[in-house]
Amino acid sequence: MKIDLKRTDSAPAAFDLQIDAEDIELETDLARIDGPVLATGTVSNGEDITIVEADVSAPLVIDCSRCLAQTPLKKELSFRTAFVFSEQLSEEQEVELDLNDLELSVAEDDEVDLTDIIREQIILSLPASPLCSENCKGLCEICGGDLNKVNCNCKQEETDPRWAALKDLGK
Ligand SMILES: [Zn+2]
Ligand SMILES: [Zn+2]
Incomplete structure (x- = not known):
């Protein structure tokens, strides 16, 4: 119009x-x-x-x-x-x-x-x-899974290699 x-x-x-x-x-x-x-x-x-x-x-x-x-x-x-x-x-x-x-x-x-x-x-x-x-949880940064639907365990398994190296030094 x-x-x-x-x-x-x-x-x-x-x-x-x-x-x-x-x-x-x-x-x-x-x-x-x-x-x-x-x-x-x-x-x-x-x-x-x-x-x-x-x-x-x-x-x-x-x-x-x-x-x-x-x-x-x-x-x-x-x-x-x-x-x-x-x-x-x-x-x-x-x-x-x-x-x-x-x-x-x-x-x-x-x-x-x-x-x-x-x-x-x-x-x-x-x-x-x-x-x-x-409340959307978004996508997992690691596996790309939809966190509203799947419960991936990426966060728990995630270790920063730099911290791992420090841990080794401390031994
Ligand atoms: Zn969403
Ligand atoms: Zn994941």
Whole structure:
């Protein structure tokens, strides 16, 4: 859905979208979209600023950063973000908008794509190191086994050769 930044209706327009997974490729290694993304919200066209508010529900699959397991993650997020068409923006307004503590994007074009906005917000909401669970034990550094599933004995058998050498000296 394209949002026309030049429109100046005062009544907010509501949207209720379902975006298919193939239409919202995240282009990040952190997560993949795993089903239709639902977005409801409003677009409010003001004098020169357009405010987009939305609640998004996105079924994702993340790769656990410790054990690498593919893990479903239902991402729910809400955002409120404002757009101005660069040609319509004066410097004064830029300062004022900054003070208003509103996330503001200056668009070079006179329209923005809602799917792009939603994609960006999903990426922003992703954790830098996603985990399958808070208690994930990760992979064994020695045998590579998934410590959530196997109980390898690598740690116990592990001896640092330098310590072994010192031990020999002590004899
Ligand atoms: Zn994990
Ligand atoms: Zn091991």
